[in-house]
Amino acid sequence: MRTLKLGTHALAPTEAELVRMLLRLYGHNGKCKWAYAETSPYDALLVDASSLHTANVFQERMPAKHMLRLARGLDDADVLSRPLSAHKLRSWLDEVEESLSASAPVTPHAPELALAPAATPEPTPEPPREPPSLPPESAPRYRLERWPHQMILRKDPARIRMATLLSRRALNARDLVALTGFDPQRCLVFMQVLQASSLLTPAPPEPAAHTAGGMRPPMLGKESASRTKTGLTQGLISGLRKRLGL
Structure with missing residues (x-):
């Protein structure tokens, strides 16, 4: 089975590790086996969309036959929306497999020539990344x-x-x-x-307590509750005195 190389560029460490785990999860499902590659050249490349400035320059520095951009809130032919979906990534890799199989040239038999070894492009070092930060306590569960x-x-x-x-x-x-x-x-x-x-x-949203009018009644403090109770008691005593003629 043919092995194809998938690389990443400018992704967060957790996102790159996610890609590695998804490739292991896919296993041998498909015509080819996909392996995570640390250095170029790649058969396919996942790139953070915000890191692309000049496409031509980028293609020269990070050669890849197929490139997929990752962005938030976008879904297009060459753009995949975050958070990364295992199903959508698998579908894109299947399309890459078909494209590579269709464009694979048939090599004719030819006499061997003494050629100079091709220069291997040096991998472009990525900037240091900050350690992953945890979401806030109020993050969705x-x-x-x-x-x-x-x-x-x-x-x-x-x-x-x-x-x-x-x-x-x-x-x-x-x-x-x-x-x-x-x-x-x-x-x-x-x-x-x-x-x-x-x-x-x-997780479903926490139920909120409501009154008939749809609003939560204000909570009374101890002093306010005490004053309210005292006022009711004095009103009852005053009413009894009036009835008895006192």
């Missing part, structure tokens, strides 16, 4: 909709523990770090893999 496939869990006790916690209650990545003590990147990537595989469902 998700619960596991169904148990993950063994290709996702990979008999890893840490992943099994996180999946068990998510099957019991709705959590976010910050909650997982607090409950397990695991590395933030491990929790973030695992949540992203589950979300990309459509295994998470958002």
Whole structure:
């Protein structure tokens, strides 16, 4: 089976790790096997859309036969919307496989010539990245909709523990770090893999208490409640005195 190389450029460490895990999850499904590549040349490349300034210059520095941009809120032929979807990425890789198979030239038999070795382009160093930051405490929480496939869990006790916690209650990545003590990147990537595989469902909003008019009544303090009770008592005593003629 032919192996194709998929690379990434300017993606967050958690997103790049997500791509690695998805490729392992795909396995041998398809005509070709996809492998994550650290250096060029690539058969396909995933690029952060905000890092592209001049397309021609970029193609010269990071050669790839096919390139897919990742952006937020966009979905197009060469743009994939964030968060990354496992199904959409698999569909795009299938299209790349077909395109590469159709354009593969047939090499005729020819006499061997003494040619100078082709120069291998040097990989472009990427800027240093900051460590992944956890979402705020108010970030959306998700619960596991169904148990993950063994290709996702990979008999890893840490992943099994996180999946068990998510099957019991709705959590976010910050909650997982607090409950397990695991590395933030491990929790973030695992949540992203589950979300990309459509295994998470958002937690329902908390019910709010309402009165008949649709508004929550204001809470009375202790002093206000005491004054209200005293006023009612004095009103009852005054009414009884009037009735008795006192």
